[in-house]
Amino acid sequence: MPRSSGTLSQTSAARGGPGPCNRAGPSQSQPARPTGASQKPPQENGSSSSVDVELDHMVINLVKTVLNLSVNKHLIKKADLVKNALGGNGRLFAKVIEQAKEELADVFGYKLVETERNKSFILVSTVTCGSVMDMSEDYRRKYTLLYLVLGYIYMKNGDVSEQGLWDFLAKLNISDEGEHSFFGDVRKLITETFVKQAYLVRTKQVVEGMNDDRFFYGWGARAEHELSKKDILESICKLMGKPSICYITQHAAAYGLNDDDEGDDSMDVTQN
Amino acid sequence: MNSTTAYSNVHRGFLQACVLNSTLTLSQAFKIISQLAEKYAPDDPAPTDDEMDTVVAEINAQIGRFGQRIVLLDFDPTQKEYYIFANLSDTPLDRVQEAYTEAEVDFFRVVLHELACTEHHRIQQIACLNLTANVVASGEPLTKGRAEELIDDWLEEGYLALTKKDIGFGPKTMVEFDRYLLNNFPDHIDTCRLCKEVLFYGVKCDKCSEMLHKSCMKKYIQRLKKCPACNKVWTVALE
Numbered sequence: 001m002p003r004s005s006g007t008l009s010q011t012s013a014a015r016g017g018p019g020p021c022n023r024a025g026p027s028q029s030q031p032a033r034p035t036g037a038s039q040k041p042p043q044e045n046g047s048s049s050s051v052d053v054e055l056d057h058m059v060i061n062l063v064k065t066v067l068n069l070s071v072n073k074h075l076i077k078k079a080d081l082v083k084n085a086l087g088g089n090g091r092l093f094a095k096v097i098e099q100a101k102e103e104l105a106d107v108f109g110y111k112l113v114e115t116e117r118n119k120s121f122i123l124v125s126t127v128t129c130g131s132v133m134d135m136s137e138d139y140r141r142k143y144t145l146l147y148l149v150l151g152y153i154y155m156k157n158g159d160v161s162e163q164g165l166w167d168f169l170a171k172l173n174i175s176d177e178g179e180h181s182f183f184g185d186v187r188k189l190i191t192e193t194f195v196k197q198a199y200l201v202r203t204k205q206v207v208e209g210m211n212d213d214r215f216f217y218g219w220g221a222r223a224e225h226e227l228s229k230k231d232i233l234e235s236i237c238k239l240m241g242k243p244s245i246c247y248i249t250q251h252a253a254a255y256g257l258n259d260d261d262e263g264d265d266s267m268d269v270t271q272n
Numbered sequence: 273m274n275s276t277t278a279y280s281n282v283h284r285g286f287l288q289a290c291v292l293n294s295t296l297t298l299s300q301a302f303k304i305i306s307q308l309a310e311k312y313a314p315d316d317p318a319p320t321d322d323e324m325d326t327v328v329a330e331i332n333a334q335i336g337r338f339g340q341r342i343v344l345l346d347f348d349p350t351q352k353e354y355y356i357f358a359n360l361s362d363t364p365l366d367r368v369q370e371a372y373t374e375a376e377v378d379f380f381r382v383v384l385h386e387l388a389c390t391e392h393h394r395i396q397q398i399a400c401l402n403l404t405a406n407v408v409a410s411g412e413p414l415t416k417g418r419a420e421e422l423i424d425d426w427l428e429e430g431y432l433a434l435t436k437k438d439i440g441f442g443p444k445t446m447v448e449f450d451r452y453l454l455n456n457f458p459d460h461i462d463t464c465r466l467c468k469e470v471l472f473y474g475v476k477c478d479k480c481s482e483m484l485h486k487s488c489m490k491k492y493i494q495r496l497k498k499c500p501a502c503n504k505v506w507t508v509a510l511e
Contacts, residue, residue: 060337060338061365063338064338064339064365064366065365065368067291067338068366068368068369069368069369069370071369071370071371072370072371074370084365084368085365106279106334107279107284107287107334107335108284108287108288108291109281109284109285109287109288110288125288126284127281127284127285127288127308127312128285128311136428
């Protein structure tokens, strides 16, 4: 099983943690918190400074809400952000989100990426926190499965049928039924979890001549942002026992070379 | 590492690691900072232990306005220090999350309450699982299997801790819920007379039963070898 030393970035937001109902209010004497860097000095024009404070307050709320909703890596809906952080006031969203994005990038090293135009977002990291070996056992196993799936999709140039994916995994003794001893519920991880986390996109396509719909998988927005094609390619190549240059199209795509031979993907990975 | 430089990816990377792990031992934290410094500040000399505190202070200056703080806590039961990423504000906005169901949040409350009211603030793991019966929230009831998963998660994050196979308060709970527990359980939760902070774990005077933080008493005993409460000679081991 190839172990990738790739740049895996996990974003898990401020776990405020489950809060019990009667937590002490703001009067608790906590150590004095430093005031934020964005506090503006008092201005001559009273009204504009209160607007700034108001805006700043909303930016803080939006940042906190984004962080809280990003814990599971699920898509963050704009509607949830407007409802919770902006009190339902959608008109301010465009302005507040710009500043919130800056804060997330400057303070935390996170990038807020729009996955669906004006509807949903994901939070990805722009800083690498360490190697895959630093992760918990549970994470490592999930990532290993994910790498296999993403690798297979990559080698098939971005789009695979669900059946093709199961066939590939079956060759590695990973069944789509029941609990796998190492990976757990593989079917759930691939069809639900990774899709919800935007690592994979799962599309339904009606195939002519077939009665039921077929599902197809591709790389999701989070995979595009968090993982490097180079690492995935090298992982698959280790698995296949061939140097990456054998896979001309994929190698060119990963290493950023001009690829004019579109049809030259004759090295079919499933033949090996 | 030149820690008087501007806020950099070393800070951001460390902050992300703190957020992700919730609780880090000093050695874990040092390893992470070293790796980050190697990657993002390779021309600077490698960071030292003291410089970690400076990095943390610089991060705290940035995250304070979000109600967040990285706290260094000396955890008595393991005699280790931990960096804890804490969310110190508690407004309805802070409660917005989708990681836990209502029942799961309530289970945490129930566990905290039980720990607060129990003598020595320790309960057996089995007893902890049985607390699912006390969960009052609506929706899906909590299974024992899920409760076990939650307890494992909370042990990993530092909300709970294992002391001699029993469940007790973890370092993160000590940082985030000290006021809550003190206010809601005044008859069961005490403060240390030496530092005035909440007493979760401590040593007891064998003459007057006063409880004090082990670390507070260790400092005190360097000046005066007596119990600060009853003034009799202190004989309890403090290693």
